[in-house]
Amino acid sequence: MQKFETHKIIINKSQDKKRLDQALTHLLKKYSRSHIKILLLNKNVKKTDTIITDASYKVKVGEIFNISIPQIIPSSYEPEDIRLDIIFEDKDIIVVNKPAGMVTHPAPGNQNNTLVNALLFHTNNNLSSINENKRPGIVHRIDKDTSGLLVIAKNNFAHLHLADQFRNHSIVRKYFAIVWSVPRNQTICGYIERNKINRKKMALNKNERGKYSETSIKLKKQYDICSLIECTLKTGRTHQVRVHMSSINSPIVGDQVYGKNMTSKHGKDLKNFNRFLFLKNFHRQALHAHFLAFIHPTSKKYVEFRSELPADMLKLLEFILKY
Numbered sequence: 001m002q003k004f005e006t007h008k009i010i011i012n013k014s015q016d017k018k019r020l021d022q023a024l025t026h027l028l029k030k031y032s033r034s035h036i037k038i039l040l041l042n043k044n045v046k047k048t049d050t051i052i053t054d055a056s057y058k059v060k061v062g063e064i065f066n067i068s069i070p071q072i073i074p075s076s077y078e079p080e081d082i083r084l085d086i087i088f089e090d091k092d093i094i095v096v097n098k099p100a101g102m103v104t105h106p107a108p109g110n111q112n113n114t115l116v117n118a119l120l121f122h123t124n125n126n127l128s129s130i131n132e133n134k135r136p137g138i139v140h141r142i143d144k145d146t147s148g149l150l151v152i153a154k155n156n157f158a159h160l161h162l163a164d165q166f167r168n169h170s171i172v173r174k175y176f177a178i179v180w181s182v183p184r185n186q187t188i189c190g191y192i193e194r195n196k197i198n199r200k201k202m203a204l205n206k207n208e209r210g211k212y213s214e215t216s217i218k219l220k221k222q223y224d225i226c227s228l229i230e231c232t233l234k235t236g237r238t239h240q241v242r243v244h245m246s247s248i249n250s251p252i253v254g255d256q257v258y259g260k261n262m263t264s265k266h267g268k269d270l271k272n273f274n275r276f277l278f279l280k281n282f283h284r285q286a287l288h289a290h291f292l293a294f295i296h297p298t299s300k301k302y303v304e305f306r307s308e309l310p311a312d313m314l315k316l317l318e319f320i321l322k323y
Contacts, residue, residue, distance in 0.1 A: 004044075004068040011063045020045075021055035024067065031069075034297075038160040044068045070130055070156055077106050077136070079121035080113065086122075087305050092158040092297050093151055094119070094137075097307045100147040100284050105135045119152060127152065128159035139163055140236060145254075147310050148175070148289025153297075161297035166236065172293040175231040175241055176309055178286035178316060180263060180279070181250045182222045183229065188244040189214040192237045201257055202239045204247045213237040215244045223320045225272045226253060226279055230290075241287060253316075254282040274323040278316060286313050 007028060015023040021040065025033040036045075036055070043051045046066045059065075085097040098104070098115055105116040119127060119137055127137030130153075137152040139162045153159035165171045193210025195201035204213070214234035221228040227250075231241050242258045245251050251259025266276050293304035309317075 004070055007067045007069070009065045009067060011059045011061055011065070013061055015059060016061045017058050019055060020052065020057040020059055020065075023059045024065065028067065032157075034161065034300075035157050038157070038164055039067060039069065041164055042160055044070075077116060077120060078112065079125065080117040081121050082113065082118035084115075084118050084122055087149065087307065088303075092154055093162070094123075094154065095149060095151050095292065095305050098142060098147060098150055100145050100310065100312070103144045104141040104150070105138050115150070123154060126154055128154065128156045130156055130159045130163070140166055142289055143239070143242075143285070143287075145284035146175075146287045146289065148287075149292040149305055149307050150289070151292060151294065158297040162294065165294050169235055170294070172291065172304070173233045173236065173289065174291035175233070176220075176288045176290050176313070177229050177231055177241060177245065178253045178279075178282075178313060179227055179229055179245050179250045180225065180253060180259065180266060182224075182227045183217060183219065183245075183248055183250040185218050186248075187214065187216045188248060189234075190244075190247070192240065192243060202237070202243050204243050211235070211237050213240050213244070215241055217245075221317075223275065223317075225266045225269060225275055226320065228317065242285065253279050253286040255285040255287075259285075275320050278319045278323070282316055283312070286316065288313060 009024060009027050011023060015026060021033050021036045024036045039045055040053050040055050043053060044067060045052050047063060086094060087097055088095040103110055103114045106114050116136060116138065129136060137154065139151060139153050139159055142148060142150060151162060153162055190204045190206050190213060191208050191210040192202050192204055192213045195203045212235060216232045218230045219227055220230055233240060242252055242255055246258035263280055288310055290307050296303050
């Protein structure tokens, strides 16, 4: 279980009738006001047995607050000297361009050669320890065979601040995808839940089962039997883009889970048969997280990062144009 460092705070006369975040910042000198606000949002502050999340709550003399602050727990994973494509780094965050084929964090049966193993080596084990340190530094994930941008938290304060933005859907995430057919510009929405037959798959429904999901797609280029699109995520559910594109019969090229049974019809198009072969034999889902924007945890400035299409997707598009 996650271990916490607990502070018992009694409101004194000097803090009477002040905002809760101001009072706690004054009495807990080790932590900033922003840190206190995030602890409030994450339900780490109690008055007696009642959780308090309102930073503007006016405190009174004699009130007692218990603040639970997650302790930093050393990771049990092995640091590994694996090359990283780092787009940006400072004392709080790392923005990394993950290659396709790399798992984000260790899991049963896959404890090594992950992004986390590489990050532990790069930072000398200085990553956030939220979530019992099972996923040190990891605020969000992308699939093994999806490439692109991830923001990593180097400390718990940055992690809490970023997690709050993900929870509020204020972080901007955009993906490039090569998909079958030519979809129109549209917004796809619905509820994503575990597939009742195959628990490794997700399923989309309109019956409010599972979690709400929303993706806007924009057609960038079309190539008769396939297209390059840009997907903007309003939410970030498991396999969201892959499930959404499959739902409109335009699955992502190379997706062996959600698109395998929808590609054979294109093989009957003799005009585009060579293109069909290149697309059908692409080695992974052609999905790349190319844009990420958010409010920096400490500077409070809006920052944005971009990653161009990786070499394998560019090569695939070159073959499509050539043939």
